[in-house]
Amino acid sequence: MTATTDLSSPATALRGTVELRTADGWLAVCSAEELLPGRGVAALLPDGRQAALFLDRSGRLYAIGNVDPFTGAGVLSHGLLGTVQDRTYVASPLLKQRFDLADGRCLDDDTVAVASYPVRVEPARA
Amino acid sequence: MAVTTATSRNTRDNTIVLVGHGMVGQRFLEALADRGVTERARVVVLCEEPRPAYDRVHLTSYFSEGASPEDLSMVEDGFMARHGIELHVGDPAVAVDRESCTVTARSGLTVGYDTLVLATGSYPFVPPVPGKDADGCFVYRTIEDLLAIEAYAQGVSSGAVVGGGLLGLEAAGALRGLGLDTHVVEFAPRLMPVQVDEGGGQALRRSVEGLGVTVHTGVGTQEIAVGDDGRVSGMALSDGSVLPTGMVVFSAGVRPRDDLARDCGLPVGERGGIVVDEQCRTQDPAVFAIGECALASDGRVYGLVAPGNEMAETAARTIAGDAGSFTGADLSTKLKLLGVDVASFGDAHGTTDGCLDVRYSDARSGIYRKLVVGSDGTLLGGILVGDVESYGVLRPLTGSVPPVAPEHLVLPAGAGAPVTLGPTALPDEAVICSCNNVTKGAIRGAVTDHDCTSVPDVKKCTKAGSSCGSCVKVLGQLVTAELEAGGVEVDKGLCPHFAQTRAELYEIVLALRISSYRELLDAHGREGARGTDGCEVCKPAVASILASLAATVGASVHVLDGEQAALQDTNDHFLANMQKNGSYSIVPRIPGGEITPERLIVIGEVARDFGLYTKITGGQRIDLFGARVEQLPLIWTRLVDAGFESGHAYGKALRTVKSCVGQTWCRYGVQDSVRMAIDLELRYRGLRSPHKLKSAVSGCARECAEAQSKDFGVIATANGWNLYVGGNGGATPRHADLLAQDLSDAELVRLIDRFLMFYIRTAEPLERTSVWLQRIAGGLDHVRDVVVHDSLGICDELEALMAAHVAGYRDEWADTINDPERLSRFVSFVNAPDTPDPTVRFVPERGQIKPEPILLALTETVTA
Numbered sequence: 002m003t004a005t006t007d008l009s010s011p012a013t014a015l016r017g018t019v020e021l022r023t024a025d026g027w028l029a030v031c032s033a034e035e036l037l038p039g040r041g042v043a044a045l046l047p048d049g050r051q052a053a054l055f056l057d058r059s060g061r062l063y064a065i066g067n068v069d070p071f072t073g074a075g076v077l078s079h080g081l082l083g084t085v086q087d088r089t090y091v092a093s094p095l096l097k098q099r100f101d102l103a104d105g106r107c108l109d110d111d112t113v114a115v116a117s118y119p120v121r122v123e124p125a126r127a
Numbered sequence: 128m129a130v131t132t133a134t135s136r137n138t139r140d141n142t143i144v145l146v147g148h149g150m151v152g153q154r155f156l157e158a159l160a161d162r163g164v165t166e167r168a169r170v171v172v173l174c175e176e177p178r179p180a181y182d183r184v185h186l187t188s189y190f191s192e193g194a195s196p197e198d199l200s201m202v203e204d205g206f207m208a209r210h211g212i213e214l215h216v217g218d219p220a221v222a223v224d225r226e227s228c229t230v231t232a233r234s235g236l237t238v239g240y241d242t243l244v245l246a247t248g249s250y251p252f253v254p255p256v257p258g259k260d261a262d263g264c265f266v267y268r269t270i271e272d273l274l275a276i277e278a279y280a281q282g283v284s285s286g287a288v289v290g291g292g293l294l295g296l297e298a299a300g301a302l303r304g305l306g307l308d309t310h311v312v313e314f315a316p317r318l319m320p321v322q323v324d325e326g327g328g329q330a331l332r333r334s335v336e337g338l339g340v341t342v343h344t345g346v347g348t349q350e351i352a353v354g355d356d357g358r359v360s361g362m363a364l365s366d367g368s369v370l371p372t373g374m375v376v377f378s379a380g381v382r383p384r385d386d387l388a389r390d391c392g393l394p395v396g397e398r399g400g401i402v403v404d405e406q407c408r409t410q411d412p413a414v415f416a417i418g419e420c421a422l423a424s425d426g427r428v429y430g431l432v433a434p435g436n437e438m439a440e441t442a443a444r445t446i447a448g449d450a451g452s453f454t455g456a457d458l459s460t461k462l463k464l465l466g467v468d469v470a471s472f473g474d475a476h477g478t479t480d481g482c483l484d485v486r487y488s489d490a491r492s493g494i495y496r497k498l499v500v501g502s503d504g505t506l507l508g509g510i511l512v513g514d515v516e517s518y519g520v521l522r523p524l525t526g527s528v529p530p531v532a533p534e535h536l537v538l539p540a541g542a543g544a545p546v547t548l549g550p551t552a553l554p555d556e557a558v559i560c561s562c563n564n565v566t567k568g569a570i571r572g573a574v575t576d577h578d579c580t581s582v583p584d585v586k587k588c589t590k591a592g593s594s595c596g597s598c599v600k601v602l603g604q605l606v607t608a609e610l611e612a613g614g615v616e617v618d619k620g621l622c623p624h625f626a627q628t629r630a631e632l633y634e635i636v637l638a639l640r641i642s643s644y645r646e647l648l649d650a651h652g653r654e655g656a657r658g659t660d661g662c663e664v665c666k667p668a669v670a671s672i673l674a675s676l677a678a679t680v681g682a683s684v685h686v687l688d689g690e691q692a693a694l695q696d697t698n699d700h701f702l703a704n705m706q707k708n709g710s711y712s713i714v715p716r717i718p719g720g721e722i723t724p725e726r727l728i729v730i731g732e733v734a735r736d737f738g739l740y741t742k743i744t745g746g747q748r749i750d751l752f753g754a755r756v757e758q759l760p761l762i763w764t765r766l767v768d769a770g771f772e773s774g775h776a777y778g779k780a781l782r783t784v785k786s787c788v789g790q791t792w793c794r795y796g797v798q799d800s801v802r803m804a805i806d807l808e809l810r811y812r813g814l815r816s817p818h819k820l821k822s823a824v825s826g827c828a829r830e831c832a833e834a835q836s837k838d839f840g841v842i843a844t845a846n847g848w849n850l851y852v853g854g855n856g857g858a859t860p861r862h863a864d865l866l867a868q869d870l871s872d873a874e875l876v877r878l879i880d881r882f883l884m885f886y887i888r889t890a891e892p893l894e895r896t897s898v899w900l901q902r903i904a905g906g907l908d909h910v911r912d913v914v915v916h917d918s919l920g921i922c923d924e925l926e927a928l929m930a931a932h933v934a935g936y937r938d939e940w941a942d943t944i945n946d947p948e949r950l951s952r953f954v955s956f957v958n959a960p961d962t963p964d965p966t967v968r969f970v971p972e973r974g975q976i977k978p979e980p981i982l983l984a985l986t987e988t989v990t991a
């Protein structure tokens with residue numbers, strides 16, 4: 002399962018509605034213009050959970066759980082993105098553990114992972 | 128097999144009694160424990176002082192660095208209990224009976240011994256001058272002496288020290304630290320007559336006088352003048368003059384405390400000291416003597432810790448049944464007295480037949496260096512005053528022929544000296560850490576055989592550098608050299624994305640006028656890293672460089688604009704400090720710590736209205752905790768309206784410039800420290816740097832603002848300002864170094880401009896000024912050359928860069944609340960901006976809030 006949507010167009014040209022898939026189906030979260038390459042935003046899911054959405058430099062979208070499992074705080078969306086061996090990750094702003102954006106796995110502790118969600122951009126309806 | 132419990136006290140029939148729990152006594156106990164002797168024998172310690180062993184050498188740090196008596200302790204927590212040692216504090220031995228092998232203490236306690244070790248140290252010698260027992264006469268050896276001096280000094284304004292040797296200058300430092308007008312009276316024609324020669328004495332005198340201590344040499348103390356109230360009023364000198372003074376500290380040498388040994392018939396030397404052999408045994412094989420009370424087999428009494436420690440090791444080894452001997456030690460010393468570095472080693476006075484001197488003397492900067500060289504070129508010893516950088520290399524070279532000509536070893540770097548001799552030139556036998564007797568070979572071995580890869584590893588493994596610390600720098604150089612030689616590539620690159628150091632990236636950004644991270648990464652990143660997202664190390668580091676140079680390279684000044692926004696650490700991104708539960712804290716700027724009642728009330732009202740936890744910070748500001756991200760703009764709108772600005776507590780930037788009230792209110796103040804602190808804080812506010820920057824300004828030498836623990840600290844003098852740099856508090860405290868003295872307001876600001884810009888230019892990410900100053904080649908002297916003497920010709924540029932920063936400063940929060948685009952970021956959820964984050968929860972404590980403790984579930988199930 003991959004949680005990314007490849008978009009060949011440059012990040013700034015992203016247009017449309019960002020959607021994320023939960024158990025209940027696709028959920029519209031925000032418009033693509035609200036995302037800043039290299040940073041994230043938090044989204045509240047219908048079941049009360051939180052997701053963190055990110056856009057990387059090359060225009061790929063990702064969504065993982067927002068709650069940092071090491072501190073219990075909803076902060077992963079506030080972390081910095083990075084790349085290591087072709088994997089894009091977010092570093093938690095609290096204790097700096099890194100989470101793979103593609104699958105939510107913690108790169109610094111094999112036993113820990115956060116949820117990951119498929120994401121897509123639905124072109125804006127004219 | 129019968130299991131004998133080695134630790135059971137009852138089975139330990141052999142008893143060792145230690146009399147005296149000073150520096151050497153404690154070292155002896157550690158050596159016994161290291162050899163497992165404490166497992167086999169009962170150890171009883173009689174300690175005269177009311178507290179266990181402490182670091183006498185750093186006594187003066189009580190005054191100069193605010194160390195508490197507990198900070199000075201040398202006994203690790205739980206040491207005595209762990210090794211089953213019985214310590215009797217405040218109960219000195221009063222008699223030894225060698226017939227019955229017992230020691231009697233003042234309390235009446237009598238202990239039988241199999242082995243007795245005397246480590247009773249010395250007592251200060253007080254010359255028999257009239258008036259010596261008056262109120263206000265002190266000696267300087269124990270913490271109790273120090274507390275008594277401190278208490279008495281409250282009521283006087285001046286003090287005189289009798290004796291200008293090592294201890295006298297230490298005592299003078301203490302009196303200066305107490306803010307007294309201080310005099311030193313030395314009978315010999317120069318200061319520290321034992322350690323330094325005439326030239327060194329002159330350099331030392333100039334530096335000491337520069338620190339406000341008046342030096343009288345070549346005169347003796349004839350009488351202490353006593354007032355009608357029985358208190359010291361002055362001192363009559365041998366030249367007929369009278370020195371008015373409120374108190375006197377005698378520091379005219381020490382004498383071994385050998386009375387216990389004398390009284391029980393053990394031989395003592397003509398001028399004191401318990402006679403011992405090479406194993407530190409007295410004439411009675413059951414009795415040892417170590418440290419300052421012993422007269423070693425070479426006929427000398429050693430008044431320094433390092434030889435005392437060697438004696439302690441020797442005695443412990445002998446008692447454990449191992450081989451060991453102490454045949455004498457080298458009297459090398461490296462000291463910082465009153466902020467002046469002094470070192471002497473080997474045959475410092477050139478007493479060897481046919482030896483020659485090589486000298487360098489620079490009266491202007493107070494530097495004096497002399498090497499004593501044998502006729503065959505062997506380095507025999509030397510004296511260094513003012514700049515002792517080379518001590519770490521020269522002392523271990525003593526006794527060998529240095530690989531370069533001696534004149535090159537005394538010339539300052541750059542003054543025709545073709546080489547600076549590194550520690551790699553030393554032979555393996557060279558002792559690098561003299562306190563713990565660790566050779567270069569042992570340090571190399573720690574790296575090659577014990578897999579140590581850092582200075583802390585090597586310290587732990589060999590004990591090198593764990594006492595006085597003067598060898599740590601050389602240690603670092605050796606570790607790096609050894610790792611490199613072992614093929615361990617010491618990659619100096621910033622991170623997996625950049626092969627350059629931060630300083631190199633700074634130069635690239637400045638020279639090529641690069642204004643974005645992407646441009647820098649794609650053109651100058653490592654091969655495979657170009658086009659990637661970088662990482663959490665290089666992004667903030669480059670963001671900081673771009674922010675420092677924004678006005679010059681044409682990058683946006685606001686850290687939340689465009690690409691910059693994606694580079695900032697989370698704290699910078701939200702212009703607040705994220706706390707453990709994901710809430711943020713807010714620190715408005717309060718320049719110099721000065722605040723009007725109206726503004727204080729505003730802070731109180733904001734905190735009350737938003738339910739924030741408030742705490743006064745160490746930097747003379749107020750921290751408001753517990754704000755949710757969506758509350759930040761609302762809170763700041765109120766604060767900005769009341770005239771507050773961002774305090775940059777979230778940034779690697781200038782934090783605060785603390786101040787004492789200074790001349791305006793304080794009876795001791797000599798300058799307006801508050802005004803200067805405000806001026807400096809306003810000048811450098813918003814300046815992004817490799818790490819946070821802290822500062823303080825004190826109104827006089829009493830130093831109430833603790834400027835010497837800051838990155839740049841300013842202390843008022845009667846003639847202007849002294850500038851100290853590279854200080855640090857926190858986990859690795861460091862006393863700041865004096866960069867320049869008696870500066871006018873304008874000179875001070877100009878020098879700080881240069882210093883800060885040079886630091887920003889050359890430091891590594893997250894490297895505080897204290898670490899930077901110790902790391903960069905040439906250290907403080909190099910920095911002084913660059914920023915004071917403009918040796919690199921870059922001062923104009925440094926000043927221009929700072930001028931651009933000052934002109935371009937804008938308050939980040941005012942700009943943010945006026946910009947809808949930037950404000951749009953401050954929401955809890957992008958799809959539910961009005962719903963507070965449910966993970967941010969608080970519970971009450973002591974009338975305020977605190978984060979609710981969180982139970983962690985480490986794995987969330989993967990949905991979808």
Ligand SMILES: Cc1cc2nc3c(=O)[nH]c(=O)nc-3n(C[C@H](O)[C@H](O)[C@H](O)COP(=O)(O)OP(=O)(O)OC[C@H]3O[C@@H](n4cnc5c(N)ncnc54)[C@H](O)[C@@H]3O)c2cc1C
Pocket residue numbers: 146147148149150151152173174175176183184185186187218219220221246247248249267268269294297298384387417418419420429430431432433435460462
């Ligand atoms: C201000 C100052 C600065 C110094 N700076 C330096 C320096 O920079 N470098 C350096 O190498 N050295 C320095 N020294 C010297 C150094 O402190 C001594 O060399 C060292 O402390 C000697 O250790 P010691 O254990 O032999 O004696 P001490 O540390 O003096 O300990 C002896 C202890 O024995 C106790 N005692 C005495 N008689 C009895 C008894 N009958 N029963 C029980 N206990 C008894 C004493 O109370 C004392 O606590 C300095 C000393 C002072 C005072």
Ligand code: SF4
Pocket residue numbers: 787788789790793794795796797800825826827828829830831832
């Ligand atoms: S408050 Fe300032 S001026 Fe007063 S004694 Fe302390 S440092 Fe000196």
